[in-house]
Amino acid sequence: MSRFRALLQSSLNATKKALTWNVEDLMPPTERYIFNFNSKEELKKWHLYSDSEYGGLSSASLEIKESDNGNSGIFSGNLSLDVTEGSKWKITRSGFCGMRSKKFDGFIDLDAYDTIALKLKGDGRCYISTIYTENWVNSPGQEEDNSWQSFVFVPKDNWYIAKIPLARYLPTWRGNVIDAEMEMNPSRILGMSLSVNAEGGVPGARSGPGDFRVEIDWIKALRTQ
Structure with missing residues (x-):
């Protein structure tokens, strides 16, 4: 009989535990790594682009810097305002370079987060952080992904963690801000x-x-609220 009571009590305890939930247990972590530049494998997730694709003369590279204090990625190059003489591309501006991630396997869901954080060490220039989302708000003739951009000022020489609320990313179309009420789908x-x-x-x-x-x-998503 005592054995039966013990078995019954164990079953009741398990049921009670299953029915007693804590809201915090259902919440995602307060931060989520999106990219971590700790190995050369990370380079396979990115591709470079620049105005050189359209007749410009800018150039860029992306490599992994290895050190005893930990690895990191180096995005560097040269920005040129010049255009190749006789280029078939009639570009109106040059002097840009970028590193874009290859598309995720499907997509990632950051709905539980409100901020993008980047740990950077720079040169005093202003960079542009872009998020690409599924094209759920179509513009006439637009078949590309929606893009959302925010400036990132990177102080010179020292490590700096830039935190950009998702609400600060503005909708853009080919590098220009769209003057329309649009909301990102994180x-x-x-x-x-x-x-x-x-x-x-x-x-x-x-x-x-x-x-x-x-x-x-690294680049992370943060939940600050």
């Missing part, structure tokens, strides 16, 4: 990019043609 994120322009950015940031270099440790 549950259907397809990829990200980090880019730099020779001109533009926030006041006080270094600008103009010439070399650029930013070191990247």
Whole structure:
């Protein structure tokens, strides 16, 4: 009989535990790694682009820097305002480079998070963080992914963690901000990019043609609220 009572009590305890839930147990972690530049395998997730695809003369590279203190990614190159003579492309501007992630396997869901954080060491330039989402708001003739951008000023020489609320990312179309009421769908994120322009950015940031270099440790999603 005592054995039966013990078995019954054990069953009741298990049932009670299953029915007693804590809201915190259902919440996702407060942070989620999206990219971590700790090995050369990370390079396979990215591809480079620049104005050289359209007749410009800018160039960029992405490599892994190995050190005893931990590895990191180096996105660097040269920004040029010049255009190849006789180019068939009639570009109106040059002087840009970027690194864009290959599309995720399907998409990633960041609906539980409100901020993107990047750990960077830079050169005093202003960079552009871009999030690509599934095209759920169509513009006439637009078949590309929706893109959302925010400036990232990277102070020179010291590690810096930039925290960008998702609400600060503005909808863009081919690099230009769209003057429309649109809301990002963070549950259907397809990829990200980090880019730099020779001109533009926030006041006080270094600008103009010439070399650029930013070191990247990681990119995370944060839940701050």
